[in-house]
Amino acid sequence: EVQLVQSGAEVKKPGESLRISCKGSGYSFTSYWISWVRQMPGKGLEWMGRIDPSDSYTNYSPSFQGHVTISADKSISTAYLQWSSLKASDTAMYYCARAAADVWGQGTTVTVSS
């Protein structure tokens, strides 16, 4: 079964760093891009960026460029989304999705609060 399994919920303080993960299984991880999508509380979906796990080439939406970093470790079939300094406005659900979003992870809730 093709799956994307994300890491668990996080509660952080403003200014802290964070990395969340998305592990693929049941398919060739390096054959499909992985994207990250943000959903703020009660709001719609926003495409953040994507990575080609075969060579770690990335594309970012201009809205998120410079605010987050997307990476991948193909040896363990895992993609990452990371922040160096969180803000309260980063509070959201974050989803990873494969390629043209045919498969989604279960989501990771990130709460940033002092």
Place this chain on the structure above:
Amino acid sequence: DVVMTQSPLSLPVTLGQPASISCRSSQSLVYSDGNTYLNWFQQRPGQSPRRLIYKVSNRDSGVPDRFSGSGSGTDFTLKISRVEAEDVGVYYCMQGTHWPWTFGQGTKVEIK
């Protein structure tokens, strides 16, 4: 960015009746390879989004045939032939032709 505009944003429907959601893009979604990368997603309450339709009119595996997609260029439609209780949720169109990919605002489908 390509702006995706859905209507209506709220859609109360009677069980067994049809429903239709419109999605318009601010520019043509025809890619240089001739394909039109317009997808539809369903997000049930408390769940991850699920892709229903890809490239305008192709149903994903396991999607009931009461769901259908149509359209071309900048104008697209998702139709549910007979709404069932499990169809409650928010529906999003999404374009994958122009980077960054963008979603519509979402249409909330609820039972009257």
